[in-house]
Amino acid sequence: MTKPSITQADAEAAVRTLIEWAGDDPNREGLLETPARVARSYRELYEGYDVDPRQYLEKTFEEVGGYNQMVVLKDIRFVSACEHHMLPVVGVAHVGYLPTDRVVGISKLARVVRGFARRLQIQEKMTSEIALAIEEVLRPQGVGVVIEAEHSCMTLRGVNAPGASLTTSHLSGVIRDDPRTREEFLRLTRR
Numbered sequence: 001m002t003k004p005s006i007t008q009a010d011a012e013a014a015v016r017t018l019i020e021w022a023g024d025d026p027n028r029e030g031l032l033e034t035p036a037r038v039a040r041s042y043r044e045l046y047e048g049y050d051v052d053p054r055q056y057l058e059k060t061f062e063e064v065g066g067y068n069q070m071v072v073l074k075d076i077r078f079v080s081a082c083e084h085h086m087l088p089v090v091g092v093a094h095v096g097y098l099p100t101d102r103v104v105g106i107s108k109l110a111r112v113v114r115g116f117a118r119r120l121q122i123q124e125k126m127t128s129e130i131a132l133a134i135e136e137v138l139r140p141q142g143v144g145v146v147i148e149a150e151h152s153c154m155t156l157r158g159v160n161a162p163g164a165s166l167t168t169s170h171l172s173g174v175i176r177d178d179p180r181t182r183e184e185f186l187r188l189t190r191r
């Protein structure tokens, strides 16, 4: 949640400081509106603090004609920010579950990813948070989350390893424990 004590003006002042720190003049014409734009874009990029992603999963459908197989939503693109450098992390998430008696609208899976992505994150934590939210709210037979992402703190600076991507996964229930179900999930999420 946004700290109510911090105003848009405070955020703009912080951006002016960073512009000076970068070596430029925040009072030159091209930069005059930049602090306001950056503050607004932060509200968008960090909107995850204003939502509880679990709530997206509360509306479910039970009339599924006896469907009791795996549901997998692949290639959910997301943008996050690494909590070490506040630089973009861009990637895709694959989210699957084996329902018990109810399913959730598929857009909600993408909303859950977005809600956890739009915060300061490390990829391992984001992967588990998505899986645990699905586990806790839907109580399915199993959950699988695989995330592949590029961290610009690694590709644009520091070690400068362009193209390197990190894969993390969190599997639980039958998707973790039953070899055939696990294989099916991994096959369905392969790109």
Ligand SMILES: Nc1nc2c(ncn2[C@@H]2O[C@H](COP(=O)(O)OP(=O)(O)OP(=O)(O)O)[C@@H](O)[C@H]2O)c(=O)[nH]1
Pocket (backbone or CB within 6 Å): 082, 083, 084, 121, 122, 123, 124, 151, 153, 154, 157, 158, 159
């Ligand atoms: N495990 C994990 N590490 C991350 C993630 N995002 C960034 N990192 C790493 O976090 C580490 C922070 O290391 P530090 O040594 O404190 O920071 P630094 O001096 O800027 O390190 P370099 O990036 O190596 O220049 C770096 O190795 C990053 O690559 C993530 O999602 N998961």
Ligand SMILES: [Zn+2]
Pocket (backbone or CB within 6 Å): 082, 083, 084, 085, 086, 087, 151, 153, 154
């Ligand atoms: Zn980083």
